[in-house]
Amino acid sequence: MKKIIACAVLLVLVLVIIVPALVVGGFNREPSSDRSENVAKGEHILIRVYLHEQNKIVEMNLEEYIKGVVAAEMPAEFELEALKAQAVAARTYAVKSMVAFGGSGIAEQPGADVSTDFRQSQAWQNETKLKERWGTNYDRYWSKISRAVEETRGQVATYNGELIQAVFHSTSGERTASAKEVWGFDYPYLISVPCNWDQKSPRYHDKKEFTLAQVEQILGPETQxxxxxxxxxxxxxxxxxxxxxxRVGQVRIGSKILSGAEIREKMDLRSSNFNVAIEDGKMVFNTIGYGHGVGLCQYGANGMAKDGHDFRQIITQYYTGVALKNIYAS
Structure with a gap:
């Protein structure tokens, strides 16, 4: 009888305490030290994401992560094919960063593949942020972005079989910039190409004025x-x-010669595609475009989609000579 009671007690402990603990642990597990567990069989790839506002690393399904990136990086009002192109670019960027796929992850956050801080990686927003931002449009926009991600599920851009550096920007102007002219790195798929579809971008033109004293304060008194x-x-x-x-390669300001990239950064201009003039005693910068100008032009992608181009044509327009492949294919 005592043995029966002991067995019964043990069974109760297993059912009431141990099994629930394992279940809860399964849904709230910390990232494993075994990086190979990042990839599961089939279409269930997990990515380790550093949530910079919460200062913690979480695991999430890759495709669900991509939805949050597309929602954060591209206006949901854009055409579906443009959102699909953004999904491919975002997925390519993410997978290339993943340690499980040979990437280096986020050096500042060991154990993380990507960060939600756009200065370290790609922007990303969760449901709470998106509901605040979209309000009553949340259901419609989330459904649209989910469709864009699902209909490109697993699609990434490659060059000679290798994942590309899938950089992107808002508005390029008449041409995109090459990676070499911006960062000094020569990628054959990140060359300057025409962009005739982003003229309706609200960021296409911008104008900033500075007094000469302000210019000297920003660039230094040695500019004179x-x-x-x-x-x-x-x-x-x-x-x-x-x-x-x-774009501007070099510009002389006063007695000092600086690069266009330096002027863009120090004067907080939207791009390095600018002209400069003196008007009514002020220095005036007129810029075209927004961002570094390399790779996918987001407003250009939307313009191409409006003209009837699909996401494959958009991707190959802005990333020269690339091919698409599916990471879930055997």
């Missing part, structure tokens, strides 16, 4: 902008050279 203006000559600002895509 005010003195150059007072002394006449060729003026306090002059573009010295342009890049292959028409």
């Amino acid at each position: 902008v005010v003195a150059t203006m007072q002394n006449g000559g060729s003026g306090p600002a002059q573009i010295v050279s342009t890049t292959e895509s028409g």
